[in-house]
Amino acid sequence: MDFKQCPLKYRLRTVDRIPEPPARPAVRGTLVHAVLESLYGLPSGERVPDRAAALVEPAWRHLLEDRPEVGSLVPDGTLDEFLGEVHRLVRAYYQLEDPTAFDPESCESMLEVRLADGSPLRGFVDRIDVAPGGALRVVDYKTGRSPGPGGEHRALFQLKFYALMMLRLRDVVPAQLRLLYLSDGQILTYRPDRDELLRFERILSALWAAISSALRTGEFPPVRSWLCEFCEYRGLCPEFGGSPPPYPGPPSQVEDLR
Numbered sequence: 001m002d003f004k005q006c007p008l009k010y011r012l013r014t015v016d017r018i019p020e021p022p023a024r025p026a027v028r029g030t031l032v033h034a035v036l037e038s039l040y041g042l043p044s045g046e047r048v049p050d051r052a053a054a055l056v057e058p059a060w061r062h063l064l065e066d067r068p069e070v071g072s073l074v075p076d077g078t079l080d081e082f083l084g085e086v087h088r089l090v091r092a093y094y095q096l097e098d099p100t101a102f103d104p105e106s107c108e109s110m111l112e113v114r115l116a117d118g119s120p121l122r123g124f125v126d127r128i129d130v131a132p133g134g135a136l137r138v139v140d141y142k143t144g145r146s147p148g149p150g151g152e153h154r155a156l157f158q159l160k161f162y163a164l165m166m167l168r169l170r171d172v173v174p175a176q177l178r179l180l181y182l183s184d185g186q187i188l189t190y191r192p193d194r195d196e197l198l199r200f201e202r203i204l205s206a207l208w209a210a211i212s213s214a215l216r217t218g219e220f221p222p223v224r225s226w227l228c229e230f231c232e233y234r235g236l237c238p239e240f241g242g243s244p245p246p247y248p249g250p251p252s253q254v255e256d257l258r
C-alpha cells in the first residue's frame with residue numbers, strides 16, 4: 001500500500017529503512033491494541049470494562065520498558081491526560097463488541113504468504129474469529145476515525161489484502177472482514193467473494209512487478225497527496241524542499257507488499 005500511495009515513501013521506509021520517529025497517535029494505538037490483546041487473554045467472563053481499564057497502566061509501563069523513547073511524547077504532568085485518551089478508546093470498544101460473548105482463534109498474528117508468481121504478502125492481523133460452523137472473521141481495530149469518501153479505498157484495499165492472505169493460507173474465503181473505528185464508533189464490514197479476490201490478486205501481482213522494476217532502476221518518484229500531512233519523511237522529500245539520500249540499491253531480501 002505504501003508503494004501505491006507514494007513510491008518514495010515506500011523506498012525510504014522499506015528499502016532505506018529510515019526509522020520513523022514515534023508519534024503520539026501511533027503510540028496511543030499501540031497501547032489500545034496491547035490492552036485488547038491482553039483482554040482476550042483473560043477467560044471470557046472476566047473481559048469486563050473494569051478489567052480492561054486495569055490493563056491500561058501496565059500496558060504503558062511495558063511499552064516504556066520496551067521503547068523508552070516513547071516517553072518523550074508524554075511531557076511531565078500530562079500522563080493522566082494521555083492515558084485518559086487510551087481509556088476512552090478502550091471504553092468505546094465496548095460499544096462495538098461484547099468480548100465476553102466469544103473466544104477468538106488468535107490475536108495479533110503475523111501472516112505471511114507468497115502468491116504463485118512469488119509476490120510476498122505480509123500483514124499483522126489484530127484478531128481472527130472462527131464460528132462453530134467454521135466461518136472465518138478477520139477483525140482489525142482502528143484508533144482513528146472512520147474514513148471519509150476519499151479514504152474508503154485505502155480501507156477496502158487493506159480488507160481485501162487480509163482476505164486474500166486467508167484464502168491463500170487456508171484455502172478459505174473469509175465470511176467477513178471488519179474494521180472497528182474506535183474514535184467514532186463505526187464498523188466497516190466487507191464480505192468478499194472468491195472471484196473478486198482473484199481479481200485483486202492480479203492487481204497485487206502487477207504492483208509487485210512495478211516494485212521489482214523500481215528496485216532495479218532506483219526510480220521511486222514522490223507522489224503528493226493529502227496523506228503527505230502524516231508522512232514522517234517530508235524532510236527528505238523533494239515535494240517539500242528536501243532531498244532523499246542516494247539510493248542504496250535493492251536489498252538482498254525485499255520485505256513484502258504492504
Ligand code: SF4
Nearest residue numbers: 006222223228231237
Ligand atoms: S511527503 Fe508525500 S510525496 Fe513526500 S515521501 Fe511522503 S508521502 Fe511521498
